[in-house]
Amino acid sequence: MSRRPESPTLRLLSRSVRSRRGRLSAAIMLALLSAASGVVAPLLIARILSGIGGRHTDLTAPIVQLVVCVLAGAFAGGWSSYLLSSAGERAIEDVRTAVVRHAVRLRVPVIRRIGVGEIVSRMGPDAAQLRAITDTGVTVLPVSAVMVAAYITVMGLLDWVMLAVTVGTFAVASIAIRAFLVGMRKAAQSQQAALGRLAQSAQSVFTMISTVKAYRAEDRAVEPLREATGAAATSAIRAARAQAAISPLMGLGQQIAIIGVLAVGGIRLSSGAIDIAGFVAFLMYLFQLVNPLMTLAQGAGRIQVGRAAATRVDEVLGAEAEPSDAGPAPALPPQAPALRLREVDVTLADKLVLDNVSLEVPRTGVLAVVGPSGAGKSTLLNVVERFTEPSSGHVELLGAPLDAWPIGEARRRMALVEQDRTMLNTSIRRNLTLGRQDDPTDERLLDALRAVGLEETVRALPDGLDAVLGEGVQMSGGEEQRLAIARALLTDAEILLLDEPSAHLDGVNEMRLVDLLARLGRERAVVVVTHRPSTIAAARSVAVMEAGRVVAVDDHETLLATCPAYRAVAHDQGEAVMAAALS
Numbered sequence: 001m002s003r004r005p006e007s008p009t010l011r012l013l014s015r016s017v018r019s020r021r022g023r024l025s026a027a028i029m030l031a032l033l034s035a036a037s038g039v040v041a042p043l044l045i046a047r048i049l050s051g052i053g054g055r056h057t058d059l060t061a062p063i064v065q066l067v068v069c070v071l072a073g074a075f076a077g078g079w080s081s082y083l084l085s086s087a088g089e090r091a092i093e094d095v096r097t098a099v100v101r102h103a104v105r106l107r108v109p110v111i112r113r114i115g116v117g118e119i120v121s122r123m124g125p126d127a128a129q130l131r132a133i134t135d136t137g138v139t140v141l142p143v144s145a146v147m148v149a150a151y152i153t154v155m156g157l158l159d160w161v162m163l164a165v166t167v168g169t170f171a172v173a174s175i176a177i178r179a180f181l182v183g184m185r186k187a188a189q190s191q192q193a194a195l196g197r198l199a200q201s202a203q204s205v206f207t208m209i210s211t212v213k214a215y216r217a218e219d220r221a222v223e224p225l226r227e228a229t230g231a232a233a234t235s236a237i238r239a240a241r242a243q244a245a246i247s248p249l250m251g252l253g254q255q256i257a258i259i260g261v262l263a264v265g266g267i268r269l270s271s272g273a274i275d276i277a278g279f280v281a282f283l284m285y286l287f288q289l290v291n292p293l294m295t296l297a298q299g300a301g302r303i304q305v306g307r308a309a310a311t312r313v314d315e316v317l318g319a320e321a322e323p324s325d326a327g328p329a330p331a332l333p334p335q336a337p338a339l340r341l342r343e344v345d346v347t348l349a350d351k352l353v354l355d356n357v358s359l360e361v362p363r364t365g366v367l368a369v370v371g372p373s374g375a376g377k378s379t380l381l382n383v384v385e386r387f388t389e390p391s392s393g394h395v396e397l398l399g400a401p402l403d404a405w406p407i408g409e410a411r412r413r414m415a416l417v418e419q420d421r422t423m424l425n426t427s428i429r430r431n432l433t434l435g436r437q438d439d440p441t442d443e444r445l446l447d448a449l450r451a452v453g454l455e456e457t458v459r460a461l462p463d464g465l466d467a468v469l470g471e472g473v474q475m476s477g478g479e480e481q482r483l484a485i486a487r488a489l490l491t492d493a494e495i496l497l498l499d500e501p502s503a504h505l506d507g508v509n510e511m512r513l514v515d516l517l518a519r520l521g522r523e524r525a526v527v528v529v530t531h532r533p534s535t536i537a538a539a540r541s542v543a544v545m546e547a548g549r550v551v552a553v554d555d556h557e558t559l560l561a562t563c564p565a566y567r568a569v570a571h572d573q574g575e576a577v578m579a580a581a582l583s
């Protein structure tokens, strides 16, 4: 009974290979056919040799057989290699698809811990290395082993004494080669790790390339990349050194075997234990034996490289994903608040980031969350969206415990507008409809864009709603932010969560947002994290946060009179500006 591999990557690979067993069986059969032609050809040559010089010998038949054998071998070899490659590439495709699908379902902190560049490198070069397992492990090694066995059998039938000399020599060479293979595997492991670090560092440099250039920090920014490229090269050179030793060692084994066979063969010839045709055939097998032996030696090394890559891919495929998002909402009591947090603590990297937070968000109306930088405002939204799990306390969504909700259904009830990086490199239409299962009409999309003052801008684009962001169409920070708000408007979420939605907005658009929030607050619950007085002005109530705690919740006037922390925030933002906004 075959053992199920521990590694999720190897399990997936094995499933994928099994689903293509027809194609792979054909590849193996053809490879065996090609190998068989290699075994038979020297026998035919020996027959031709023994016939040369004989007066009445007709050599046509063995020559035709030899030509057919060689041609069939070449054809079968080529076809087998094609079938093997195509099945291998499809298996890699399966792994890549699984990695992408699984990676987007990982918990946010897990994605951050592994690193985006590292995840990309597991999908790219690491997945490609798995071909070593599909090709080598599934067909090349077994076929080579069969070939070696066949050669050895025929050579043994020709002359077992010369075979003993051959096997003895190659056995010594294999012991030396094994030592180099171990070195090769270690070198491959460190090369893959270095390439992962390179992808990770490059990703971080190129996502902030303007800042790097603005500070003329091109050289300094690429220093970590240099370290990774250096480490990758050093490991690759170590692997190449080990690889370089394999061929000469095998060649040396072959040369010594030839010398031994010539010496022993001379004695065997003179004693009549073998004839000249058999001796030549034995030598031809000896020459051919090196190829499958070399394939076995290198294949064993490649398998180790593939296994090292599988371990890296396992880190993504084996990481815990978010729970399945299928399923209906739990039973909801009527009249419950939109959100309720009770005594919630969040600890991140040993730091208490939310400290005993209790807060209620009513079903309608705007709640502004204010507080100094680092007070925990974004973390509060992360808890509600379940990007971050509280270490203690209780969170309710629409009256049901948040962890009783299927995660997807809970998120469907909320629409989040983050500060930055809110747009995918795809069309405006796809970006706007990210939160919908259907395809709203253009009119509906343009309505949402009108609400955020972007209708004319999008209409003016040559491809309109189908313009692809990042490909020729570059939206400004404020425009992207407004697109993100339009996306939230297009959902039927009962709760809107906005993190600094006015951070990049000009005065006109900020006032437009204030109006919009006020209108939205009539029908939905709106939580807006903000520093802006005008946005605070749209709020029915304000929650003040300080050092991870919610220190007060009340309306602006009351807070100004009673809450020193709020006065400090208001003072920071310029009380005069706030007063003007509120008037």
Ligand SMILES: Nc1ncnc2c1ncn2[C@@H]1O[C@H](COP(=O)(O)OP(=O)(O)OP(=O)(O)O)[C@@H](O)[C@H]1O
Pocket: 348, 349, 351, 353, 371, 372, 373, 374, 375, 376, 377, 378, 379, 380
């Ligand atoms: N993943 C994390 N690991 C460790 N600490 C974190 C993590 N995320 C946030 N923090 C810390 O938690 C604290 C609160 O961060 P948060 O982003 O919630 O603050 P904020 O009030 O939204 O700040 P700002 O107004 O500057 O956006 C900060 O001190 C931050 O360093």
